Amino acid sequence: MTKPGDVPTVTLPSGARMPMVGFGTWKLRGREARQAVLEALRTGYRHVDTATMYANESEVGLALADSGLQRSSVFVTTKIRPSDAGRARQVLQASLRALGTEYLDLWLVHWPPRSTSEGRQLWSELLAAHAEGLVRDVGVSNYSLAQIDDLTRSSGQQPAVNQIDWGPTLYDAGVLAGHAERAIAVEGYSSLKNTRLGDPVLTQIAAAHGVTPAQVVLRWHLEHGITVIPKSSHPDRIASNFDLFSFALTNAEQATIDGMAR
Numbered sequence: 001m002t003k004p005g006d007v008p009t010v011t012l013p014s015g016a017r018m019p020m021v022g023f024g025t026w027k028l029r030g031r032e033a034r035q036a037v038l039e040a041l042r043t044g045y046r047h048v049d050t051a052t053m054y055a056n057e058s059e060v061g062l063a064l065a066d067s068g069l070q071r072s073s074v075f076v077t078t079k080i081r082p083s084d085a086g087r088a089r090q091v092l093q094a095s096l097r098a099l100g101t102e103y104l105d106l107w108l109v110h111w112p113p114r115s116t117s118e119g120r121q122l123w124s125e126l127l128a129a130h131a132e133g134l135v136r137d138v139g140v141s142n143y144s145l146a147q148i149d150d151l152t153r154s155s156g157q158q159p160a161v162n163q164i165d166w167g168p169t170l171y172d173a174g175v176l177a178g179h180a181e182r183a184i185a186v187e188g189y190s191s192l193k194n195t196r197l198g199d200p201v202l203t204q205i206a207a208a209h210g211v212t213p214a215q216v217v218l219r220w221h222l223e224h225g226i227t228v229i230p231k232s233s234h235p236d237r238i239a240s241n242f243d244l245f246s247f248a249l250t251n252a253e254q255a256t257i258d259g260m261a262r
């Protein structure tokens, strides 16, 4: 059984260590959200990913409280919508209240605002919250490397993380190398949703290791240094998506899965 300490971490600029397996919460609402997040925390996940847009920050906060875990033992990410540029401080206060916490581990711009100037404005608001200690690290989501470079040039501070759509069919070695050169951590989202789990490439590799295709896909991300945040409302899947450390892919298997890129 995987224990929280088995999960590798990525060290972010603040020195905080982000567990490379987190629990995604998009589409989870109300009682189901609270139950699923609590189940994930009981399973051993110590990283939860939410967003104001998911309308479940309160349920995530309740689950954190239900778990009885110390706040410092769980890595909490939320995101701000680009349309909230200009009122980020208010939005952050609401997120903190809903989550029942005094600080965030990671705060992300959910997707790039329409204009470069709005993007820079919002980024400066995130940096202000970071400087005040309300947020340990700040980052972005759905940004291109060019958009990231613009933020870095204009503010002198680069995002710690970029959370992007990922999976075997979206594999792009150039994108990964670009983030690695800049020392920006990549989080992959919709990793399972983006993947045909019945693909024979995956089922054969899964059978060779006695695991599921979903576990193969998630393990493939980790071996590329990409943090994963699978979502599930089913306890058996919540458990198996976390159980990624009893096997390793061979270099040949890793390369075969890379070859699923379209």
Ligand SMILES: NC(=O)c1ccc[n+]([C@@H]2O[C@H](COP(=O)([O-])OP(=O)(O)OC[C@H]3O[C@@H](n4cnc5c(N)ncnc54)[C@H](OP(=O)(O)O)[C@@H]3O)[C@@H](O)[C@H]2O)c1
Pocket (backbone or CB within 6 Å): 023, 024, 025, 026, 027, 049, 050, 110, 111, 141, 142, 163, 164, 188, 189, 190, 191, 192, 193, 194, 197, 212, 214, 215, 229, 230, 231, 232, 233, 234, 237, 238, 240, 241
């Ligand atoms: N930054 C962004 O713009 C952005 C966008 C999308 C997502 N995200 C984040 O990334 C997280 C993950 O992405 P996602 O929720 O879109 O997709 P995902 O985690 O890749 O896939 C979730 C779907 O796969 C199913 N599933 C989960 N485990 C499975 C398994 N072991 N075998 C088969 N099916 C399985 C789930 O169904 P059940 O629940 O029925 O198990 C659900 O339908 C989100 O929850 C959210 O936190 C961020």
